[in-house]
Structure formats: structure tokens, C-alpha cells
């Protein structure tokens with residue numbers, strides 16, 4: 068997609084914040100930019116920084132597993148990206164200033180993909196997109212309408228790595244249910 072090529076090239080040259088001095092690669096996105104479903108995480112980690120793709124490390128492998136179980140094809144059914152495009156040193160949480168500086172890239176990505184459904188993986192995405200500072204455990208699984216799109220907070224995959232259990236009500240089971248709900252909505256919309 069033409070718009071994407073220029074976005075990726077411009078992101079690769081970005082020097083808006085100090086993260087530019089630490090990164091190996093800018094991590095823009097992967098998956099299907101024509102999909103009606105987008106998943107937004109926090110920021111790249113070491114594996115993502117090495118490969119230039121989001122969610123390709125340990126948490127990404129768990130995300131891929133759950134997407135598959137929910138019958139979502141990660142190459143076809145959604146587009147995956149992050150709030151922040153460069154790895155914060157030592158995987159620390161991005162600062163508010165870094166989120167502010169990176170926001171125009173995410174806005175542009177949202178406009179280019181133009182998904183009607185958006186999954187917000189973790190507290191940083193919840194804060195960046197809906198301006199909600201806490202409460203992911205209560206808000207996960209609920210759809211929120213804003214600016215013509217429908218957003219659903221879900222647990223971040225790296226949080227899920229801490230709880231291996233698949234008992235009823237466990238974080239992984241709840242996330243699988245959330246992804247299945249996203250799949251249902253996507254299919255109902257013909258996506």
C-alpha cells in the first residue's frame with residue numbers, strides 16, 4: 068500500500084525523541100493493513116527491535132497462539148502495531164512525552180488502516196487511545212465507542228505470560244474469550 072510505504076520510510080527516519088538514539092530498528096506494524104481489526108500494544112522489546120516487527124518475541128508467540136485459537140489469522144484478519152515505534156531502553160514503560168511525540172505516527176496508521184474494531188493490549192494502549200489511566204482488569208472485554216471506532220481493552224500478552232493457567236476466569240482464558248468476541252464482531256461485519 069502506497070501510504071504505508073511512505074509512512075514506514077518516514078518513521079525509519081524519525082528523530083522526534085531520544086528513543087531514536089537507542090533503537091536498532093523502528094517497528095511500525097505487521098499483518099493486513101486492509102483489515103477491519105487492529106491490535107495496539109505498548110512498545111517494541113529486544114526481539115522486535117532486532118527484527119523490526121511487533122510482537123515477535125515471547126509475548127508475541129503467546130499472542131499468536133491465542134489469535135490462532137480464536138480463529139483469527141494474524142496475517143489476514145488483523146493489523147498489529149504499538150503505541151510507541153522504538154524500543155525504550157531496558158524495556159521500561161514509555162514516558163508521557165514519548166507517547167506524545169509518537170502519537171502522530173499512530174494517528175496516521177489508524178487513518179490508513181481505518182479499522183472499525185481496535186483491540187487495546189495493556190494499560191499503555193488504553194491510556195494512549197482512550198485516555199483512561201487504569202482499570203484494565205475491569206474494562207477488558209468491554210467495547211467502547213469513540214470517534215467512529217469501537218475499542219476493546221484486553222490484557223497485554225506479557226502480563227499473560229505470568230499466568231499459565233487456563234482455568235475458567237484465568238487471564239489467558241478471559242483474553243481468549245475477548246479475542247473470540249472480536250472474531251464474532253469482525254465476521255458479523257463481513258470482515
Ligand code: URA
Pocket residue numbers: 108109110111112115120121122123124126127149225
Ligand atoms: N510488547 C509490546 O507491547 N509490543 C511488542 O511489539 C512486543 C512486546
